[in-house]
Amino acid sequence: xxxxxxxxxxxxxxxxxxxxxxxxxxxxxxxxxxxxxxxxxxxxxxxxxxxxxxxxxxxxxxxxxxxxxxxxxxxxxxxxxxxxxxxxxxxxxxxx
Numbered sequence: 001x002x003x004x005x006x007x008x009x010x011x012x013x014x015x016x017x018x019x020x021x022x023x024x025x026x027x028x029x030x031x032x033x034x035x036x037x038x039x040x041x042x043x044x045x046x047x048x049x050x051x052x053x054x055x056x057x058x059x060x061x062x063x064x065x066x067x068x069x070x071x072x073x074x075x076x077x078x079x080x081x082x083x084x085x086x087x088x089x090x091x092x093x094x095x096x
Contacts (some may be wrong), residue, residue, distance in 0.1 A: 009054045009077070009079055011053060011054060011055055012053060013053060013054070014051055014052055014053055015051070015052070015053075015054075015077045015078070015079060016049060016050075016051055016077065016078060017049070017050050017051070017052060017057040017075060017076065017077050018047060018048070018049055018075070018076045018077070019046075019047070019048045019049075019050065019057070019060065019061060019064075019073055019074070019075055019076075020045075020046075020047055020073065020074040020076070021041050021045070021046040021047075021048065021064060021071050021072070021073050022044075022045055022071060022072045022073075023043065023044070023070070023071050023072055024041070024043060024064065024069040024070040024071025024072070025043060025068070025069050025070060025071075026041060026042050026043040027039075027040075027041050027064075027069050028040045028041075029060075029063075031060075034052075035050040035051060035052045035056060035060070036048075036049060036050040036051055036052075037049075039060075041064075041069075041071065043071075054077075057075050057077075058075070061073040061075050
């Protein structure tokens, strides 16, 4: 079985991630086109989508939060956890 990230997501699973970036210094990055389009942040608010593993998303977030940029980053993906799955099943009338 593959190792898991802190989010319980298999470490080698490539997913769509949304990074919400607030504050910090303006910057532009591009990672060989591997993760998605280039990221350009003007220092206020940026929402960026990327495709990658949990580790890649965490690595990008940690770099942005680091001392050179100092922004706040929220990472989100569309993987359902057990609570979300239970709510969806309830809404669909599939719960006993």
